Amino acid sequence: MKNVLYIGNNLKQQNANISAIGILGPKLEQEGYQVSYASSKSHKLARLLDMLWACFKHRKQTDVVLIDTYSTQNFYYALLVSQLCRVLNLKYIPILHGGNLPQRLKTSPKLSRAIFKNAYKLVSPSIYLKEAFEAHGYQQVQFIPNSLDIENYTFHKKDFQEVNLLWVRSFSTIYNPLLALSVLKALKDQGINASLCMVGPDADGTLASVKQLALDLDIPVKLTGKLPKKEWLALAKDYNFFINTTNFDNMPVSVIEAMALGLAVVSTNVGGLPYLIAQGKDGVLVPPENVEAFVEAIKNLLYSPETTREMTIQARKKVERFDWELVKHKWFELLS
Numbered sequence: 001m002k003n004v005l006y007i008g009n010n011l012k013q014q015n016a017n018i019s020a021i022g023i024l025g026p027k028l029e030q031e032g033y034q035v036s037y038a039s040s041k042s043h044k045l046a047r048l049l050d051m052l053w054a055c056f057k058h059r060k061q062t063d064v065v066l067i068d069t070y071s072t073q074n075f076y077y078a079l080l081v082s083q084l085c086r087v088l089n090l091k092y093i094p095i096l097h098g099g100n101l102p103q104r105l106k107t108s109p110k111l112s113r114a115i116f117k118n119a120y121k122l123v124s125p126s127i128y129l130k131e132a133f134e135a136h137g138y139q140q141v142q143f144i145p146n147s148l149d150i151e152n153y154t155f156h157k158k159d160f161q162e163v164n165l166l167w168v169r170s171f172s173t174i175y176n177p178l179l180a181l182s183v184l185k186a187l188k189d190q191g192i193n194a195s196l197c198m199v200g201p202d203a204d205g206t207l208a209s210v211k212q213l214a215l216d217l218d219i220p221v222k223l224t225g226k227l228p229k230k231e232w233l234a235l236a237k238d239y240n241f242f243i244n245t246t247n248f249d250n251m252p253v254s255v256i257e258a259m260a261l262g263l264a265v266v267s268t269n270v271g272g273l274p275y276l277i278a279q280g281k282d283g284v285l286v287p288p289e290n291v292e293a294f295v296e297a298i299k300n301l302l303y304s305p306e307t308t309r310e311m312t313i314q315a316r317k318k319v320e321r322f323d324w325e326l327v328k329h330k331w332f333e334l335l336s
Helices: 020-031 044-057 074-087 102-109 109-116 127-135 180-191 204-218 229-238 255-261 291-302 305-322 326-336
Strands: 003-007 034-038 065-067 092-096 122-124 141-143 163-168 193-198 222-225 241-244 266-268 284-285
Touching: 003 020, 003 044, 003 074, 003 163, 020 034, 020 065, 020 291, 020 326, 044 074, 065 074, 074 092, 074 109, 102 109, 102 127, 127 141, 127 193, 163 180, 163 229, 163 255, 163 291, 180 193, 180 204, 193 204, 193 229, 204 222, 229 255, 241 255, 241 291, 255 266, 255 305, 266 291, 284 291, 291 305, 305 326
Parallel strands: 003 034, 003 065, 065 092, 092 122, 122 141, 163 193, 163 241, 193 222, 241 266, 266 284
Antiparallel strands: none
């Protein structure tokens, strides 16, 4: 089997959700691949140096380097690692995660070409990014969706007599958690019995703003902090709506998981979300930064419970196609 060096943010910190490297890497190991990792260093410069050192250290036994690639600061990790791979004559495959990567292609065309034109292949977990990259002339893009072990996700038929909102993400400005509180406030102001639980670590200090806004709006919000996967999956049984408030996104695993669990999903219509959710069939899409649109969508679902239940059934059927037992064969083909 192949020897894989996986480069990404393999952080174990309390202020970070588990990232792609912590999900895909162990799955490849379970399938018999020899996987080395970099990096778990918390300091950004130390992390970069560790990534570069790993490429050099493992250069002789590595068959392929997987590089988690995002649109913000981590873009430069991918840039430097990919150029070292070129020098060392190592095949590398960027895995495209950043929902704002299409903008990066426009603002940094030369740097983007340095990474992507010289890659063995590109992997996109969404059709959205695949099409965006192909439009910029990158034709070696392979679509491999984010996966889950569907057997771990029990589908629960929900009651829709009240609104119990669940929000799962890291507390970061890009994911716009403050919008969730405004939605809760607007629902309550209209006399709707509603609650909100927010699950995730504080990534950039936004959690303090969330707590302050909850006080200012005088609304009760359950904040659990970061939870192990099993705990938030169990918690989800007590909620019937999942709201995704992000301003930029690709193919968020949390939304896929919510669809698997039977929650009615209402999400902003950004990035890869319209490629994941069929409007009105297995979820509802609304404009970003729009409290009224969220509230209207939730009310429509609340007042049409049978239609909403059917929507959640269709969502479950869709994400069953993302089961690792199916998706893994795409990775086998790519790495063979």
